[in-house]
Amino acid sequence: MAFAGILSEADISAALKSTEAKESFNFKTFFAKSGLSSKSQAEVKKIFEILDQDKSGFIEEDELKLFLKNFRADARELTDSETKIFLSAGDSDGDGKIGVEGKYGRVFHI
Numbered sequence: 001m002a003f004a005g006i007l008s009e010a011d012i013s014a015a016l017k018s019t020e021a022k023e024s025f026n027f028k029t030f031f032a033k034s035g036l037s038s039k040s041q042a043e044v045k046k047i048f049e050i051l052d053q054d055k056s057g058f059i060e061e062d063e064l065k066l067f068l069k070n071f072r073a074d075a076r077e078l079t080d081s082e083t084k085i086f087l088s089a090g091d092s093d094g095d096g097k098i099g100v101e102g103k104y105g106r107v108f109h110i
């Protein structure tokens with residue numbers, strides 16, 4: 001599990017269970033249930049680096065689509081509309097990706 005030591009297995013299970021149905025993903029709910037909302041800035045940065053699979057320094061749309069799979073390999077992909085809503089929430093400057101600085105930190109601290 002990619003987030004071992006950062007998030008608890010029980011919290012991850014609860015968070016994934018809450019978003020099993022397509023179009024049910026709500027990042028605020030997910031962050032609260034998984035425990036992401038209460039992580040420190042340093043921990044958030046670690047999580048960002050895991051999500052940024054190609055190490056580009058940004059989380060692009062294709063990486064965001066696979067967001068849930070970082071928590072459990074057999075979790076579903078986000079739908080296009082879920083991905084777009086999630087992306088626009090974290091994309092502060094409208095460049096279509098989420099950077100490690102700026103609004104990203106706030107996305108994880110709702």
Ligand SMILES: [Ca+2]
Binds near residue numbers: 052055057060
């Ligand atoms: Ca990337």
